[in-house]
Amino acid sequence: MRKEVRVLDDVVTLFEDFEGPCGMVSVCGGPALRIEVRSRRFHLLFLRSCSVARLNSSSQRGLPNLCGVSSVVQFPDEEESRYSLEATCPRCHVTLLFPSPPLLKKASRRYRFDRSRFDDCLHSAGEIPRKTWLDECLYRYVFERVEARAVRNDCTRFLEVEIVKELFCTWLEERERALKFRFAFDRRSVRLKHPVLQKALELLGPRVLAPLSTTGLAEACHTSPSTLKRIFLKEFGKSPMEYVWEQRLLAARDLLERSDHPVGTIADMVGFGNASAFSAAYRRRFGESPSRTRGRDGRNDLSSQPSGGRIEESGKD
Numbered sequence: 001m002r003k004e005v006r007v008l009d010d011v012v013t014l015f016e017d018f019e020g021p022c023g024m025v026s027v028c029g030g031p032a033l034r035i036e037v038r039s040r041r042f043h044l045l046f047l048r049s050c051s052v053a054r055l056n057s058s059s060q061r062g063l064p065n066l067c068g069v070s071s072v073v074q075f076p077d078e079e080e081s082r083y084s085l086e087a088t089c090p091r092c093h094v095t096l097l098f099p100s101p102p103l104l105k106k107a108s109r110r111y112r113f114d115r116s117r118f119d120d121c122l123h124s125a126g127e128i129p130r131k132t133w134l135d136e137c138l139y140r141y142v143f144e145r146v147e148a149r150a151v152r153n154d155c156t157r158f159l160e161v162e163i164v165k166e167l168f169c170t171w172l173e174e175r176e177r178a179l180k181f182r183f184a185f186d187r188r189s190v191r192l193k194h195p196v197l198q199k200a201l202e203l204l205g206p207r208v209l210a211p212l213s214t215t216g217l218a219e220a221c222h223t224s225p226s227t228l229k230r231i232f233l234k235e236f237g238k239s240p241m242e243y244v245w246e247q248r249l250l251a252a253r254d255l256l257e258r259s260d261h262p263v264g265t266i267a268d269m270v271g272f273g274n275a276s277a278f279s280a281a282y283r284r285r286f287g288e289s290p291s292r293t294r295g296r297d298g299r300n301d302l303s304s305q306p307s308g309g310r311i312e313e314s315g316k317d
Helices: 101-111 113-123 132-147 156-183 187-191 195-209 214-221 225-236 240-258 261-268 276-286 292-295
Strands: 005-008 011-015 020-031 034-040 043-050 055-058 071-077 081-087 092-099 128-129
Touching: 005 011, 005 020, 011 132, 020 132, 034 092, 043 132, 071 156, 092 132, 092 156, 101 113, 101 156, 113 156, 113 292, 128 156, 132 156, 187 225, 195 214, 214 225, 214 240, 225 240, 240 261, 240 276, 240 292, 261 276, 261 292, 276 292
Parallel strands: none
Antiparallel strands: 005 034, 011 020, 020 092, 034 081, 043 071, 043 092, 055 081, 071 128
16 A cells, blocks of 8 residues: 555655554645555545645546545545645645445444445545534544554544445435436526426425336326326426436436446436436437447446446336
């Protein structure tokens, strides 16, 4: 692991400890601090004490150009991560954590993570918001390891599991938020339309990942399926379920362009339990394959991706 992180130029203090279930590199440097990382391990990068640094990476999509104290950047274990970090402030505090596979497994068992979703999280690169509890755990963990020189006491064991848990839970929230934005709408304009349509759209927003049917949606709107179909056809030229799948495909396109999720994972995220069905529907809607949109020349071949949990329509009309 020592060969994976190179700390260059303007180093004030350097702490390296690769014993125990979570390897750590913690650096404090001046304005010319530079760190180079080349690793195939799942790991986390975060800054402390009002630090700001520029992140340069050519190996992953969806990474921020600037890193600050409001987020954690995670790097996947599926492929090699190559990047450099350059300080853009007078004093920069940088920490990298390398959770071991036994630690990840321990956290997964303790909190009963969904296995396929947890694997997706470990295979994803991106920026995760640092909420209050995660931020407190990170700062306290650095103190225990760097200042108290503790590796395997009760406090560090507790904090290691909590950090993994908070990262996974926040990653799930961000993933679902990325899907739900497609169902946002201007309430003032909807009020000018049919009140049943307004109710239907309000119900669809938080249920983007749930099994849906025209009958169930009509019952929730206190109307008949035929009336609901007629309203949707008049406003959108589509049936309720055609509208839902249209929005899911649009969400998939945005995720392909803006995230680093594998294509097969995105298929599951937007409700296609079958990757081939997703590819066919996507091609019919956009005239190109998901891989072409992603522009990775087959890197995310659908047949090689995990299917994950299925989210299918409970009834088709």
